Amino acid sequence: MTLYKNMATRINQAQHIIVLTGAGVSTASGIPDFRSSGGIWEQDRSREYYMSSEYFQKEPEDFWRKYKAIFQMKLVGTYHPNNVHLFLQQLEAKGKKISIITQNVDGLHERAGNTTIINYHGTLQSATCPTCGTSYGLSYIMNSETPYCNDLYGSTPCGDILKPDIVLFGDSITEHDKAEAIIDQGDLLLVMGTSLFVMPFNFLPDYAIYQRSLPSILINREETMKDNIFDVVVHDDLSKAIHHIQRFLQ
Known part of the structure; x- marks a missing residue:
């Protein structure tokens, strides 16, 4: 319990x-955990190609079919924040400033109630028209197999196929500087x-x-290349x- 008490003291x-x-x-x-041992990307490396900007440009309709299947889009609305998400919200409710930088695209930090969130790899909750920039929410995305823009572009309907607001393989990361800031x-x-x-x-x-000299805590089920x-560090x-940390929090 000493490690958990140490973490709680720092928090x-x-x-x-x-x-x-x-x-x-x-x-x-x-x-599902997409990246850990036995995760979805490990099971089928071709998914990286299908979830690439290149494949979206080449075969946008098939891209959307595979995208919805890989990310289990029909289930997105049924997911709910768990006690880890709620723990971060509770810290914020107690008056601490909590800034979350997440790799996750599921939107659960927002649903838990935290207010400062950088979606480093984007979000499943929306898609944007590449032509006119109009944004659409999840319900619209799920309304048809391939979501098209129905906004006006000039005097005519745009009609372009929407691009999801996640960072696809081959896309640039746009949030890194914001995260460092x-x-x-x-x-x-x-x-x-x-x-x-x-x-x-x-x-x-x-x-x-190394640059900002912040004290640091890592909690992960498996070892990482940066544990040292x-x-x-706790592997659990x-x-x-x-649950253990909460026992020692003020």
Whole structure:
């Protein structure tokens, strides 16, 4: 219990916690872990090609069929925040500043009630027209097999096929500078449920620890390639770890 007490002490002392989250945060909500050992991407590497910007441009209608199947879009609305999401919301409700930078595209941090969230890899909750920039929500996306823009582009309906608002393979990451800027404001780094395998997201802990000298905590079920740079590391189920930490929080 000493490690959990140590984590709780650091959380108690912090005023602005920078939280990096990955797929492990959402597995207790029933969402598959795409990246860990045995995850969806490991099972079928062709999914990376089908979920690429190149494939969207080449075969947009088939892209949408595969996109909805791979991300289990019919189930997105049935997922609910779990106790890990709610733990972060409760910290915010107690008056701490919580800034979440997440790899997850499920929108569960928003549904849990946190207010400062950077969706580093985008979101499943919306799609945008590449031609006119009109944005559409999840209900519209799910209304047809291939979602088309029905907004006016000039004097005629646009009619272009929408592009989902997640970062596809081959797309540029647009939120990295924003993520570093918010790290500049923090006084504790809390990393949960991520393998820290995917670049450039995995550069963020280095920036926080080496450039900003933030004290740091890592909680993940499995070892990561960056375990050695953190002050406190626990390999455990996230829900169990959070339960232990909560026992020592003020």
